[in-house]
Structure formats: C-alpha cells, structure tokens
Amino acid sequence: MIDLYTAATPNGHKISIALEELGLPYQVQVLSFDKQEQKTPAFLKINPNGRIPAIVDRANDNFAVFESGAILIYLAELTGQLMPQDVKGRSRVIQWLMFQMGGVGPMQGQANVFFRYFPEKLQGPIDRYQHETRRLYEVLNTHLSEVEYLAGEYSIADIATFPWVRLYDWAGVSVEGLEHLQRWLAAIDERPAVQRGLLVPKPMEEDAEKLVKSGQAMLVR
Structure with missing residues (x-):
C-alpha cells in the first residue's frame, strides 16, 4: 500500500x-x-x-x-x-522528465505567479516567463511532430508534463499553432486513468x- x-x-x-x-x-x-x-x-x-x-x-x-x-x-x-528497461529507452524518458522538472514546471509556475498573483503588475517578468513557457511548448511541439509521446511510448515523462501544460491558459500562455502539442494533450486527456x-x-x-x-x-x- x-x-x-x-x-x-x-x-x-x-x-x-x-x-x-x-x-x-x-x-x-x-x-x-x-x-x-x-x-x-x-x-x-x-x-x-x-x-x-x-x-x-x-x-x-x-x-x-x-x-x-x-x-x-x-x-x-x-x-x-511506464519506463523502458533498456538503457537508451530509460534515458529518453528521464531526459524528458528532467525537461519538465527543470523547465516547464518552474517557468510556467513563475508565469502564473507574475501573471495572476503578484501584488504589482510587472510586465517585464510576466513577458519573460510567459515567453519562456511558450518557447518550451514549441520545443515539445516540434518533438511531438515526430513521435506520439515524449519518449516514443507513453511514459512517466508524459505523466509529469501533462498536468502542467493542460493549464496553459491559467498562466496566460497560448498553444495556438502548436497542433502536435494539442494532439498530445487531447490524447492523454482521454485516458481513463488520467x-x-x-x-x-x-x-x-x-x-x-x-x-x-x-x-x-x-x-x-
């Protein structure tokens, strides 16, 4: 248990x-x-x-x-x-997991703070974190144009990234034009366990x- x-x-x-x-x-x-x-x-x-x-x-x-x-x-x-046993497959999963842990989560979290909760409206930090979050989304979108899921097969890398990216609008970040990212979001959102x-x-x-x-x-x- x-x-x-x-x-x-x-x-x-x-x-x-x-x-x-x-x-x-x-x-x-x-x-x-x-x-x-x-x-x-x-x-x-x-x-x-x-x-x-x-x-x-x-x-x-x-x-x-x-x-x-x-x-x-x-x-x-x-x-x-949810993670391959071979060295290369395992590494692919961990690379994209670290991409979320070190990039998507921190950047989108800061975008959210300055966009919604900071007592002063500081446009510089808002732009900085929203633009960086969007850039990270574009990296995901480009990669997902070649694979169905982040590490090829559905894995903990997708599970780590999805709960953040699905809240893009809350941080004031658009996914417009990111068709592969949108496809990935929709596919994961349909999973009963998710x-x-x-x-x-x-x-x-x-x-x-x-x-x-x-x-x-x-x-x-």
Missing part, C-alpha cells in the same frame, strides 16, 4: 495519475496548506523540504520518497512499467477557492 501525501496541484496530480495508470493500491493523505500541514514535524520527516507530493511505501519498510520526478521514477522501477488521477484529491469547493486565490494550486510541489 502506498500513502500519497498530496493536494490539488499539477505536481500532486502527476503522482495520482501514475498510481492510477499503474493500478497500485494507495491511500490519499490530503495536506491543508491553509493549516500549514506540509510544515509539521511529522511530514518533514517524510519530506524535509516541506512540499507535496510525497509517498510512503508501506510494503517496502515504510520507505519515503519526495520530489515528484523521483517519485515517478521510483514507481516506474517498482512496477517495471481522468481519475485528476480528481485526486477532489477538493471541497472552499478549499479549491483558497488554492486558486493563494496561487498554491499551481506552485506547490
């Missing part, structure tokens, strides 16, 4: 989608940002950085894993799914409103 510590964020959804795709049994532990539950001593023993998502694998001596990319790799290696994973956790209306107003619905990982 996997304990999933999460909230309704793109990075949280990466793990709930992966768990649904893999068919692993898991229990959801929803952390309240409003109550700062991600900063409690008990949770900091699981993730010293005090962020979600994190997991505890009860079947493996209560082994804790934090950082969404590390969790995805752990789950893929645990099950032998649809289920996006509902985990299903926030109460009041909690969802707090997440959106605070910006944490896009930023916490």
Whole structure:
C-alpha cells in the first residue's frame, strides 16, 4: 500500500495519475496548506523540504520518497512499467522528465505567479516567463511532430508534463499553432486513468477557492 501525501496541484496530480495508470493500491493523505500541514514535524520527516507530493511505501519498510520526478521514477522501477528497461529507452524518458522538472514546471509556475498573483503588475517578468513557457511548448511541439509521446511510448515523462501544460491558459500562455502539442494533450486527456488521477484529491469547493486565490494550486510541489 502506498500513502500519497498530496493536494490539488499539477505536481500532486502527476503522482495520482501514475498510481492510477499503474493500478497500485494507495491511500490519499490530503495536506491543508491553509493549516500549514506540509510544515509539521511529522511530514518533514517524510519530506524535509516541506512540499507535496510525497509517498510512503508501506510494503517496502515504510520507505519515503519526495520530489515528484523521483517519485515517478521510483514507481516506474517498482512496477517495471511506464519506463523502458533498456538503457537508451530509460534515458529518453528521464531526459524528458528532467525537461519538465527543470523547465516547464518552474517557468510556467513563475508565469502564473507574475501573471495572476503578484501584488504589482510587472510586465517585464510576466513577458519573460510567459515567453519562456511558450518557447518550451514549441520545443515539445516540434518533438511531438515526430513521435506520439515524449519518449516514443507513453511514459512517466508524459505523466509529469501533462498536468502542467493542460493549464496553459491559467498562466496566460497560448498553444495556438502548436497542433502536435494539442494532439498530445487531447490524447492523454482521454485516458481513463488520467481522468481519475485528476480528481485526486477532489477538493471541497472552499478549499479549491483558497488554492486558486493563494496561487498554491499551481506552485506547490
């Protein structure tokens, strides 16, 4: 059994989608940002950085894993799914996973902050992060013109990237003209496991409103 510590964020959804795709049994532990539950001593023993998502694998001596990319790799290696076993195939998946972790997530997250939540309207940072996010989308689009999924076959690289890119409009970034990226988004969105994973956790209306107003619905990982 996997304990999933999460909230309704793109990075949280990466793990709930992966768990649904893999068919692993898991229990959801929803952390309240409003109550700062991600900063409690008990949770900091699981993730010293005090962020979600994190997991505890009860079947493996209560082994804790934090950082969404590390969790995805752990789950893929645990099950032998969503990542090839050969060196080249595995490397392709990890390359695109790192592209999301080091590029798409941070840049789109900052675009979201300056576009929607920063107390002052600073057009320079808004333009900087929106343009960089769009550039990263263009990289994805060009690559997806040659392959169906990021690493060829559907993998944890797609699972990591999809929850962010699907929220392009929230960060004020357009996908107009990126037909291959749009095709990829639509294909993943149709997967039943993805649809289920996006509902985990299903926030109460009041909690969802707090997440959106605070910006944490896009930023916490």
